[in-house]
Amino acid sequence: MPRYLGILVILSTVVLLGAGCNASKPDYTKTPSDASEVMTPTSTSSTVKSDKVMEEKNNQLMEKKTVATSSGSEEKMDQKNEEKKNDDTANEAVVKPVAKTVVVNIAGFAFSPAVVKIKVGDTVKWINDDSAPHQVASNPHPVHTDLPGLESDVLSKGGSYSFTFDKAGTWGYHCHIHPMMTGTVVVE
Numbered sequence: 001m002p003r004y005l006g007i008l009v010i011l012s013t014v015v016l017l018g019a020g021c022n023a024s025k026p027d028y029t030k031t032p033s034d035a036s037e038v039m040t041p042t043s044t045s046s047t048v049k050s051d052k053v054m055e056e057k058n059n060q061l062m063e064k065k066t067v068a069t070s071s072g073s074e075e076k077m078d079q080k081n082e083e084k085k086n087d088d089t090a091n092e093a094v095v096k097p098v099a100k101t102v103v104v105n106i107a108g109f110a111f112s113p114a115v116v117k118i119k120v121g122d123t124v125k126w127i128n129d130d131s132a133p134h135q136v137a138s139n140p141h142p143v144h145t146d147l148p149g150l151e152s153d154v155l156s157k158g159g160s161y162s163f164t165f166d167k168a169g170t171w172g173y174h175c176h177i178h179p180m181m182t183g184t185v186v187v188e
Helices: 002-023 044-064 077-090
Strands: 066-068 074-076 101-107 110-112 115-118 123-128 136-138 160-164 169-175 182-187
Touching: 101 115
Parallel strands: 101 123, 115 182
Antiparallel strands: 066 074, 101 110, 123 160, 136 169, 169 182
8 A cells, every 4th residue: 555655646746747847838929020029928927937836846846855665664865865875885996005925035144135125014024945043033133123023933944934014114124043144124
């Protein structure tokens, strides 16, 4: 029953709007005999009145802005439009830069490459290819306070350590066991 009520409301609106549209057309009784004559409506006041009545009806319909649903409940059109706008926004793809990982090899008591340039959010992975154990640590030696968190466990041959840089800057590091081994990570 509520579905039929909704259809009835819509049909009534269409009939009212259609009837009003015909009444608003001006009646032209004079045909121009040359290009200088202008056609004028016979009753301007009735046309203006009719236009105002139509405008008021349209305004009343726009104020209501409701639609009958099959369950009989009414939902505001503004809410539906807002939900659609939110759905459209949720479906937009957000493109984020892909973080990369740069590998630094530890071999021959040296870091290679000794200087690495990366972006914020990128990761550096140190791999110990040396027969001696090494420990990556932030400068200065021995306190490692320049970049807290940049300090590996002791890496034996084949061991690795990864650190993601979330701050821009130039970060010096060294091997805690062999402090003469140094390297730099430049984060842009």
